[in-house]
Amino acid sequence: MPFTCETCGKSFKRGMSLKVHSLQHSGEKPFKCENCNERFQYKYQLRSHMSIHIGHKQFMCQWCGKDFNMKQYFDEHMKTHTVL
Ligand SMILES: [Zn+2]
Ligand SMILES: [Zn+2]
Ligand SMILES: [Zn+2]
Structure with a gap:
């Protein structure tokens, strides 16, 4: 080879x-x-x-209870609660 x-x-x-x-x-x-x-x-x-990410939503929004299995989406979502 x-x-x-x-x-x-x-x-x-x-x-x-x-x-x-x-x-x-x-x-x-x-x-x-x-x-x-x-x-x-x-x-x-x-x-x-x-496998820890599949079928297992580990990130939950403490403000509205929405849950996410990817931190990326969770972080995006959390921005919607940020009031400047
Ligand atoms: Zn080697
Ligand atoms: Zn991972
Ligand atoms: Zn939320």
Whole structure:
């Protein structure tokens, strides 16, 4: 295979796979949860993390009781209560 990891000698068919793999050695966390911005080193970690966001609304507005499963939407909603 044309792409070989210089750190552990593992080889890959595609340059992209090697790139993703090499992040494991550098300690970077390439997988980001879009819901809460938490980062993960491995895809399976992100996948199991995602289950906490599914079917489970963890952000509730204390002003009107509306609930959200994404912090992003919750933050947007909270702006509507901000009176300047
Ligand atoms: Zn490697
Ligand atoms: Zn998350
Ligand atoms: Zn509200």
